[in-house]
Amino acid sequence: MEIKTAKEKFIQSWGNFGKTWGINKTMAQLHALLLVSDEPLSTEDAMERLQISRGNANMNIRALMDWGLVSKVTKMGDRKEYFEAERDVWHIARLIVRERRKREIEPMLAVIEELKEVSLSEVNREEEQEEKERFSVLLEDIDQFATKADSILDKFQRSDENWFYRSLVKLMK
Amino acid sequence: MEIKTAKEKFIQSWGNFGKTWGINKTMAQLHALLLVSDEPLSTEDAMERLQISRGNANMNIRALMDWGLVSKVTKMGDRKEYFEAERDVWHIARLIVRERRKREIEPMLAVIEELKEVSLSEVNREEEQEEKERFSVLLEDIDQFATKADSILDKFQRSDENWFYRSLVKLMK
DNA sequence: CTGAACTTTCAAAACTTTTTGAAAGTTTAG
DNA sequence: CTAAACTTTCAAAAAGTTTTGAAAGTTCAG
Incomplete structure (x- = not known):
């Protein structure tokens, strides 16, 4: 070729x-x-x-x-x-992560946070109790996971190449 | 609400x-x-x-x-x-990572590997030498980064929730 | 079997996104 | 200033994607 x-x-x-x-x-x-x-x-x-x-x-x-x-x-x-x-692949990856966090992850987190607040408000009717509880647990789980994933990406985005490679070695143990 | x-x-x-x-x-x-x-x-x-x-x-x-x-x-x-x-957020995340690796990362890696081979073939004409060299370096860099990212995702996909949370603590140090 | 209850398929229509290209806008040499 | 060289914008067209719904396919109770 x-x-x-x-x-x-x-x-x-x-x-x-x-x-x-x-x-x-x-x-x-x-x-x-x-x-x-x-x-x-x-x-x-x-x-x-x-x-x-x-x-x-x-x-x-x-x-x-x-x-x-x-x-x-x-x-x-x-x-x-x-x-x-920009030809530095490491740098390219960081820029892409930055943009995608901004556009995709953060708006989703904002919605989840908003809905969580709603779910915390008083339960009006007896029969809603369980439904609300289930929904709250779901939102809480998603929030926890997404917040953690987001903070890893944030760290990644701010870090240098060495941090990434050192982390890799740690994780692969 | x-x-x-x-x-x-x-x-x-x-x-x-x-x-x-x-x-x-x-x-x-x-x-x-x-x-x-x-x-x-x-x-x-x-x-x-x-x-x-x-x-x-x-x-x-x-x-x-x-x-x-x-x-x-x-x-x-x-x-x-x-x-x-499936309501387990952790499990959902693993399934999504599995699909996206399969559909997006792996095909890209395959192309890069293929092009790398090409780039290694003999240089025909003198003036191509430098161009080929630069292209090879780019492909090599992308390949290295993508392979590492892919292997983290592979590990993630196969791991359990605890691994993820423990890793998080390690990384955030 | 038969036909009712349900699921799947897929060509055409609706909708969304991307691309075009010509007109408007900007910059600078002379 | 003027006009040539260039960049930007954006409405309309093209391309791409998703959705519809009716017809075909499947399953199963009787």
């Missing part, structure tokens, strides 16, 4: 992989493209390589910058904007 | 939450509905509570059973099938 073919395959796979994780396919493909490029690329370069429209390229590159995965590079004597991807 | 309203809200939130994680909204809502039901429900019950069609209810209940999150219950003297959800 040619290296060009291999990179192509990498870009396609990264796109599909991203899609299952709730990330727009083009966004993931752009990320992959920038990861395998030896030079920063312009919007035009990306449009041509991925066969996508200007609007699509522009929007998704912005999104990648919002996530912190891609940064703008300027070349002297050139008005075009060029982009390059 | 009424308990009925609270459960309603739980079902809606679980649905939206699931959606961002690449799980069909109805599937997540059905799961939530069964989680908060004190009795097993029939397909008809689910159709009525969630206002969905028979086909939709049927397909997504099947999917939940494939994931192992829901099981069939039969009542004597009744030909209908009833369904109930």
Whole structure:
């Protein structure tokens, strides 16, 4: 296999992989493209390589910058904007964890906390007692688990690579 | 807030939450509905509570059973099938991790391994040397990270609740 | 067997998300 | 300032996903 073919395959796979994780396919493909490029690329370069429209390229590159995965590079004597991807896999993972916690875990925790409060309020009718109790236990269990998972991810996100690898060794014992 | 309203809200939130994680909204809502039901429900019950069609209810209940999150219950003297959800949050988490590893992480790892092999093949032309080297390093880094993350998840999936909580304490030190 | 009770399937419709591309906006060289 | 070079926006179109519901399939009591 040619290296060009291999990179192509990498870009396609990264796109599909991203899609299952709730990330727009083009966004993931752009990320992959920038990861395998030896030079920063312009919007035009990306449009041509991925066969996508200007609007699509522009929007998704912005999104990648919002996530912190891609940064703008300027070349002297050139008005075009060029982009390059963060290549440190460890750093990439932390940025992704940060975004996903923000978007997915924290809103869910907020809802659970809210509903827990409701469940604690007085029981009005006798027959509700047991139902309410069961619901409360469920919410409490989910809350406990999610809070713990969230705090691990928080720790991960703030830690350095060594912490991760040291932790791994501990856990695998 | 009424308990009925609270459960309603739980079902809606679980649905939206699931959606961002690449799980069909109805599937997540059905799961939530069964989680908060004190009795097993029939397909008809689910159709009525969630206002969905028979086909939709049927397909997504099947999917939940494939994931192992829901099981069939039969009542004597009744030909209908009833369904109930696994309520142990820990167990639920393990089942979800198992499915997602299978569907998302493992296929990605397979692609990376395949591309790594390609990258190791002889360099044909002089100018390709550096490009190939850079690509190889990237693939190697991703592979290392993903393999480690996958093995933590594998361990998690096979472990019991106590392992998880003990590990947490260790990690948070 | 037969037919009622139930479950499954799947093509078409509804809905959601993504993409396009042209127009508007911004920046800068001259 | 002006106009060329570039970036951003967003309504409409395309693509993708989910849902519907009716027909086909299955099971089982009588």
